[in-house]
Amino acid sequence: MKYYRSHVLVCVDPECLRKGAHDVVDALQDELVATGLIDEVQVLETSRIGACADGPEMMVYPEGIHYAGMTVDDIPYLVEEHFLKGRVAKKFQLTQKAEAVSELGAPTAKEVRVVLRNSGKIDPENIEDYIAEDGYSALAKVLTSMTPEEVIEEVLASGLRGRGGAGFPTAKKWSFCRASEATPKYVLCNADEGDPGAFMNRQVLESDPHAVIEGMTIAAYAIGSSQGYIYCRAEYPIAVRTLRIAIQQARNFGLLGKNIMGTDFSFDLEVRMGAGAFVCGEETALMASIEGKRGEPTPRPPFPAVKGLFGKPSNVNNVETYAVVPQIINKGAAWYASMGTEKSKGTKTFALAGDLKHTGLIEVPFGITLREIIYDIGGGIKNDKAFKAVQTGGPMGGCLPAEYLDLPMDYEALAKAGSIMGSGGLVVMSEDSCMVDIARFFMEFTQDESCGKCVPCRVGTRRILDILERICAGEGRDGDIETLQQLCNEIRTTSLCGLGQGAPNPVASTLEHFLDEYKAHIYEKKCPAKVCKALIRYEIIDGPCTGCTVCARNCPVNAISGERRMTHHIDPDICIRCGICMQVCNFNAIEIN
Amino acid sequence: MTISTETTLLIDPTRDPEKKAVIDRIIDENAHLPGAVMVILNELQANIGFVSEPLQQYVADRLRVPVSKVHGVISFYSFFTTTPRGKHVVKFCMGTACYVGGTPQLIEKAKAVLGIAPGETTPDGNITLEECRCVGACSQAPVMVIDEEVIGRVKPNKLPQSLKPLMEDSGTEN
Ligand SMILES: Cc1cc2nc3c(=O)[nH]c(=O)nc-3n(C[C@H](O)[C@H](O)[C@H](O)COP(=O)(O)O)c2cc1C
Ligand code: SF4
Ligand code: FES
Numbered sequence: 088m089k090y091y092r093s094h095v096l097v098c099v100d101p102e103c104l105r106k107g108a109h110d111v112v113d114a115l116q117d118e119l120v121a122t123g124l125i126d127e128v129q130v131l132e133t134s135r136i137g138a139c140a141d142g143p144e145m146m147v148y149p150e151g152i153h154y155a156g157m158t159v160d161d162i163p164y165l166v167e168e169h170f171l172k173g174r175v176a177k178k179f180q181l182t183q184k185a186e187a188v189s190e191l192g193a194p195t196a197k198e199v200r201v202v203l204r205n206s207g208k209i210d211p212e213n214i215e216d217y218i219a220e221d222g223y224s225a226l227a228k229v230l231t232s233m234t235p236e237e238v239i240e241e242v243l244a245s246g247l248r249g250r251g252g253a254g255f256p257t258a259k260k261w262s263f264c265r266a267s268e269a270t271p272k273y274v275l276c277n278a279d280e281g282d283p284g285a286f287m288n289r290q291v292l293e294s295d296p297h298a299v300i301e302g303m304t305i306a307a308y309a310i311g312s313s314q315g316y317i318y319c320r321a322e323y324p325i326a327v328r329t330l331r332i333a334i335q336q337a338r339n340f341g342l343l344g345k346n347i348m349g350t351d352f353s354f355d356l357e358v359r360m361g362a363g364a365f366v367c368g369e370e371t372a373l374m375a376s377i378e379g380k381r382g383e384p385t386p387r388p389p390f391p392a393v394k395g396l397f398g399k400p401s402n403v404n405n406v407e408t409y410a411v412v413p414q415i416i417n418k419g420a421a422w423y424a425s426m427g428t429e430k431s432k433g434t435k436t437f438a439l440a441g442d443l444k445h446t447g448l449i450e451v452p453f454g455i456t457l458r459e460i461i462y463d464i465g466g467g468i469k470n471d472k473a474f475k476a477v478q479t480g481g482p483m484g485g486c487l488p489a490e491y492l493d494l495p496m497d498y499e500a501l502a503k504a505g506s507i508m509g510s511g512g513l514v515v516m517s518e519d520s521c522m523v524d525i526a527r528f529f530m531e532f533t534q535d536e537s538c539g540k541c542v543p544c545r546v547g548t549r550r551i552l553d554i555l556e557r558i559c560a561g562e563g564r565d566g567d568i569e570t571l572q573q574l575c576n577e578i579r580t581t582s583l584c585g586l587g588q589g590a591p592n593p594v595a596s597t598l599e600h601f602l603d604e605y606k607a608h609i610y611e612k613k614c615p616a617k618v619c620k621a622l623i624r625y626e627i628i629d630g631p632c633t634g635c636t637v638c639a640r641n642c643p644v645n646a647i648s649g650e651r652r653m654t655h656h657i658d659p660d661i662c663i664r665c666g667i668c669m670q671v672c673n674f675n676a677i678e679i680n
Numbered sequence: 681m682t683i684s685t686e687t688t689l690l691i692d693p694t695r696d697p698e699k700k701a702v703i704d705r706i707i708d709e710n711a712h713l714p715g716a717v718m719v720i721l722n723e724l725q726a727n728i729g730f731v732s733e734p735l736q737q738y739v740a741d742r743l744r745v746p747v748s749k750v751h752g753v754i755s756f757y758s759f760f761t762t763t764p765r766g767k768h769v770v771k772f773c774m775g776t777a778c779y780v781g782g783t784p785q786l787i788e789k790a791k792a793v794l795g796i797a798p799g800e801t802t803p804d805g806n807i808t809l810e811e812c813r814c815v816g817a818c819s820q821a822p823v824m825v826i827d828e829e830v831i832g833r834v835k836p837n838k839l840p841q842s843l844k845p846l847m848e849d850s851g852t853e854n
Contacts (some may be wrong), residue, residue, distance in 0.1 A: 320813070376718060666782075
């Protein structure tokens with residue numbers, strides 16, 4: 088390979104082209120030849136390096152200097168300054184505006200920040216910031232003026248339900264554990280957040296760790312526990328670090344450890360890390376994992392409240408469940424219960440992801456509709472495509488079509504629609520997503536994550552996956568749909584844990600709401616969304632193709648040929664249908680047939 | 681012959697005095713904890729880079745538990761590896777948001793650039809390519825993780841630029 092000391096990337100997006108990017112490229116080439124630098128500096132055409140607002144734009148590597156706004160006449164100056172004299176041509180340098188990739192923007196009108204009230208506002212590594220926002224005042228109130236029973240009463244009156252998925256009333260869980268006689272008792276925080284597309288817990292842990300610690304301490308007081316564990320997934324190293332810092336600071340302030348705030352109540356916390364097993368989010372598996380064993384679920388009963396971690400009574404709650412407890416204590420149950428619907432009180436965080444204009448984290452009162460979330464908060468579908476489905480509840484959840492957009496977000500309403508609330512991941516899909524492919528994707532996930540203990544879960548998910556793979560490969564057969572339905576029922580009713588019981592949901596819900604799409608794959612060998620590789624073909628359209636060679640240079644298998652500035656051609660036998668050419672083409676010259 | 685000693689050292693890190701010191705420190709610091717096996721294995725994976733069979737045996741002996749128990753834990757969790765990975769690990773998120781957002785295309789491109797498939801390491805031991813679960817940065821999908829750094833909104837045509845520094849960084853010490 089030839090060695091260049093510099094690489095100049097010139098943006099040839101339509102916007103920059105209009106501003107003369109091609110002419111700039113030609114002038115640059117000419118100037119480099121004239122100055123004898125052509126063997127040292129390579130000029131490449133590329134797409135989008137900036138906002139294209141000041142075009143033409145170019146990026147010079149290895150220095151990573153971003154130039155914009157030059158014309159053909161400026162090129163000799165630029166080449167002389169930058170490449171001959173080795174100075175930055177300040178005149179055209181675009182000062183880097185760090186692209187704001189914030190997951191948490193300012194709240195929109197429909198949002199209410201309860202769990203996320205401190206997110207981004209306080210320094211998570213400084214306990215005093217948290218204390219300044221009334222932090223640990225709920226714990227003080229509880230320890231000095233409330234009995235454990237009164238704490239449970241208050242939480243019961245708030246209507247708080249577990250945020251980890253199933254929505255079990257939190258106060259009930261606490262009172263079961265309190266009623267158990269054996270000691271010691273453990274307070275466990277489920278920070279395993281394994282649902283792909285969900286990152287609410289991560290945000291809370293990394294931006295407001297003391298809220299979780301305070302909530303757990305209050306729970307420990309209510310239950311009668313002196314030791315707690317936070318089980319955090321290994322994929323979140325920053326959350327683990329932040330938590331460990333926060334725990335140490337709380338100890339230093341006498342807010343964890345022996346005789347908290349001078350009372351005779353003692354409680355301490357430890358963070359334990361998972362190691363990449365989704366099933367460990369299931370509470371019995373989580374406890375096995377903390378015990379240092381394989382994370383295999385065990386049958387319930389006995390429930391954790393009776394016989395949990397190390398065989399002792401334990402209470403498992405989600406990060407978000409604990410994080411709201413201090414505010415319920417401070418502001419009162421009535422305040423919390425005033426938000427939400429009859430059976431789902433308060434607010435819920437959701438992670439908006441997928442084909443939306445604005446993705447990120449939101450917190451809204453229960454009862455808000457999917458439409459409000461997707462259009463008013465999420466800004467609607469990206470590139471003005473049509474909405475196709477929203478996936479709620481992660482791999483145990485389902486896909487809901489447009490008819491359900493006015494569904495209020497509420498545990499019961501979602502369950503009735505054939506999906507679940509889950510932990511709060513919302514992945515929105517446009518017309519460009521194939522529902523059979525999505526079902527296959529989730530089945531691949533659950534099949535891989537099944538712990539293998541139960542035959543229906545282990546073998547059944549494999550069989551479903553095989554059938555779905557066949558359908559996507561264009562080899563679907565008559566009878567497949569019926570077999571899928573039957574397998575879904577079997578797995579759902581005969582699996583031990585929630586993973587197996589919920590695994591069929593993505594398939595069952597797409598079969599229910601997008602049956603036509605399955606039929607098109609099986610009977611017409613067509614993928615209406617043009618996703619399934621075996622059923623599509625990429626072609627370059629004669630007119631719009633300018634022969635810019637971007638596609639040919641980006642094709643990973645060199646399936647594209649053609650002269651510069653002439654229409655290119657894709658060899659279907661070599662093409663692996665990865666779609667990269669379509670993504671990089673600036674002229675919409677590539678279509679799928 | 682040097683190669684074979686190096687390979688044994690790799691497979692049995694307890695034979696490398698420096699590594700053994702790290703391993704012993706990790707075990708000493710954590711052995712008293714309830715459920716210590718997971719904690720120790722996590723630390724070893726993070727600090728040594730893998731938990732090979734000789735290392736599993738060593739941990740079992742030190743904790744006085746059957747090696748089958750340690751092995752059972754190792755084989756259950758996907759984070760533990762029994763062989764060394766490359767100096768750099770490039771992971772592509774296969775979570776829902778990233779899958780919908782184009783991870784499959786990125787992997788095709790990475791395969792072409794690196795000449796290896798996910799799960800494999802380049803012959804020079806420099807780069808390991810992997811698929812991973814959602815890393816919780818879904819709003820920046822598609823996401824890749826180079827070593828510990830999460831990079832969002834990755835575009836196939838920008839990928840070679842991100843991988844190049846790693847590819848050039850072969851050979852030299854850690
Ligand atoms: C396969 C599977 C994965 C789960 N993953 C999680 C998780 O990542 N986080 C979580 O809080 N709960 C998860 N749960 C639910 C837990 O078992 C448990 O119900 C929850 O942690 C209880 O807390 P809550 O009452 O605050 O919701 C999962 C359940 C199953 C069956
Ligand atoms: S249902 Fe699946 S994941 Fe759950 S215990 Fe059975 S095999 Fe394991
Ligand atoms: S799906 Fe990729 S970061 Fe969540």
